[in-house]
Amino acid sequence: MRWFEIALVALTAVTGLVWLLDRLFFARRRAERAGLLEEKEPVLVDYSRAFFPVLAAVLVLRSFVAEPFRIPSSSMMPSLLIGDFILVNKFAYGLRLPITNTKILEIGEPQRGDVVVFRPPHQPDQDWIKRVVGLPGDTVAYRDNVVYLNGKPLSYRPLGRYVGKGRGADMTGAMLLEEGLPGRPHPVLERDDVPFFIQGEGEWTVPPGHYFVMGDNRDNSEDSRFWQAHFLPESNLRGKAFLIWMNFDRSTGGIGIDFSRIGSGIP
Template sequence: MAFDFELILAAAFLITGAFWVYDRIVYAPKRALVLDSMPAEAKKALNKEAQQRLADTPKYVAEIKSFFVIIAVIFGLRSFVVEPFQIPSGSMLPTLEIGDFILVNKFEYGVRLPVLNTTIIPTTTPSRGDVVVFKYPENPSLNYIKRLIGLPGDKVSYRNKELTVNGEPVDKELLAKLSVSLNPSREPVQVFKESLGDVEFETYNSYRNTPKEGEWTVPEGHYFVMGDNRDNSADSRFWGYVPEENMKGRAFYVWLYWNEFFSLPSFKHNGLIK
């Protein structure tokens, strides 16, 4: 069952914040009066927790409001600066592996309101070749990661494993032929280096028939995305375009690799995402 962690964190921020404000208005002045009436030595003898319980402050109020600052810091950083994600599938192989933990720049595509994802301060717009995280259009509680191929107005074609944008073939160079694990089985693939704008990255093509071919014209306010694991990716070829308001940010760094719970984490993949 999917759940929206961003929504849960926002609710925690609002609830603990409400208790913090309630305490500041109702109980903090009473505590101050009690402390002012106490001898200096008695004040020193009280630890911080004991001070919070003065003036009959309910324990549940003191407990809940104590989490506000840390939740506010996490909420602010995660909403406006950088957000961590874990790669759950092989759709972005070989760029990103299952178990990679990545960081996403949240302000590069504009400062957005948490949960609503509405842009309040525009910055830059997404570029072809960016690795982007977005809310899945068919279920916004899910976050997807793909490579941005088509901008609004672009004409994208994918036939016979060849990608073109606005009639221009994307530069493609064969690097190797490998046998790799593509969830759920092991199969031979060709590894290519592709160039899209100023971005160079690697892709996989299997020897199977291309699962989805066609031509698409990207509507205004939307983007066309594909996985680097071209024949093993559910992307815009299957479920359509990503609305601009669903964009969350650009993935820019792998900081940890941990593919199984009972395995040891590794830093072997650490580095910038191309």
């Protein structure tokens, strides 16, 4: 989506500049040449005047208020499904400039359990989504499918077996659990039918200005456990996911829209 952001900024700047230059210099000259007759406005100026307010409004809303994203993978199942369209709060963690993502105003910081959109350190041109598990200064460990936070294991409440659908049907039969992350219990999936699966076990201490993030689909998520750097820099945050506004998955049959997910919050 970065190409769209660059194109939006460029089009907004070009149309705004054309409109401004015309108002400051060329419109008056046309009026003087025309006298009592109305001289037709150049096509470029006409289009710029029409599109600039729309482009500027979209840019402001998308950059500083809320931005739509689409979930392309199963790493956040069962909380988010393949085909979910979500809205991301762009000012939850501070106002940032488009393209560069430079923070210009401090507002808030991520909390444990927040579902965040970010640009991973090793894939800076992509937008990923995971859940914040470790804050700066925390020690996070993962052993035998259990998350340990500052030396204490999180609680897990069995919720039965998961039944997937659409492109997430391959997760049918996985264990559905509620993970007791302090302040934000949420569902997670674990596979117990793949005994030799590498689970990304280890222990990590989160440095200042960084976060430890994990996917809710624990055996199918490329997250902090597997990154070479392990931690997400605060500067790579894009916003906080807060709403599912649409789900579209053609593999489910019919029109492919799951109306039951429209308007759902994100646990």
